[in-house]
Amino acid sequence: MRNMIKKRCTAVVLAAGSGSRMKSNVAKQYMLIKDKPLIWYALHAVEESQVIDDCILVTGEADIPYMQKEVVEKYDFSKVALIIAGGAERYLSVANAMEAIGAGKLSIPNEDGYVFIHDGARPFLTEKILEDTYKAVEQCHACVAAVPSKDTIKIADENGFAVTTPDRRLVWSIQTPQVFDTKLIVKAYATLKEKLPEMARKGISVTDDASVVELFTDQKVKLVEASYENIKITTPEDIKTAEAFMK
Numbered sequence: 285m286r287n288m289i290k291k292r293c294t295a296v297v298l299a300a301g302s303g304s305r306m307k308s309n310v311a312k313q314y315m316l317i318k319d320k321p322l323i324w325y326a327l328h329a330v331e332e333s334q335v336i337d338d339c340i341l342v343t344g345e346a347d348i349p350y351m352q353k354e355v356v357e358k359y360d361f362s363k364v365a366l367i368i369a370g371g372a373e374r375y376l377s378v379a380n381a382m383e384a385i386g387a388g389k390l391s392i393p394n395e396d397g398y399v400f401i402h403d404g405a406r407p408f409l410t411e412k413i414l415e416d417t418y419k420a421v422e423q424c425h426a427c428v429a430a431v432p433s434k435d436t437i438k439i440a441d442e443n444g445f446a447v448t449t450p451d452r453r454l455v456w457s458i459q460t461p462q463v464f465d466t467k468l469i470v471k472a473y474a475t476l477k478e479k480l481p482e483m484a485r486k487g488i489s490v491t492d493d494a495s496v497v498e499l500f501t502d503q504k505v506k507l508v509e510a511s512y513e514n515i516k517i518t519t520p521e522d523i524k525t526a527e528a529f530m531k
Contacts, residue, residue, distance in 0.1 A: 300370025
């Protein structure tokens with residue numbers, strides 16, 4: 285990075301999903317794209333980055349030995365400091381990583397730095413996205429990679445009828461990484477775990493890390509324009525798109 289004085293940055297890379305929408309017997313994170321498993325691409329971006337100092341890799345508990353041997357060791361991802369088990373839902377996987385950070389389980393603690401939470405199924409993480417979100421979190425304490433919506437968005441009622449149309453200039457599609465002050469995001473997820481029974485009763489759910497911060501803190505979250513190529517691999521069609529981007 286151009287700025288030589290920087291706070292410690294820990295990436296949390298999420299690879300605990302089953303990939304059920306892939307219609308494959310192979311877990312999504314291990315599916316090959318251009319002869320590399322999908323998870324390789326996010327970890328490679330982390331490994332090569334001048335922004336990121338270390339990494340927590342979150343995967344299924346049964347997959348930890350395989351991930352250690354066939355991904356981390358095979359490809360020499362030296363920044364992966366911990367491999368931990370995820371939860372049944374994405375937010376529980378992130379919560380486990382935040383507990384690990386809060387408990388000082390990293391070999392070099394990250395108490396006053398930043399945490400970059402990234403979906404392992406997004407293979408097109410770039411150094412520019414990491415640098416841009418780093419600059420934003422320095423100023424704003426919380427930010428997410430995003431892109432302005434290209435489409436008109438409709439808000440529907442429970443019967444599928446359009447109710448309202450938000451101004452497209454104000455609508456963004458949210459991506460990862462989502463980046464926060466360490467203390468802010470660790471505390472927000474600790475509160476989430478305490479509030480889970482109450483949230484279940486009220487039908488409140490969270491779909492990303494920014495939602496957790498918005499629910500349990502007063503911190504505003506800055507949107508940082510990223511890239512339309514920073515797609516999440518969810519369906520077989522997405523793999524074809526990814527391979528086209530790599531040509």
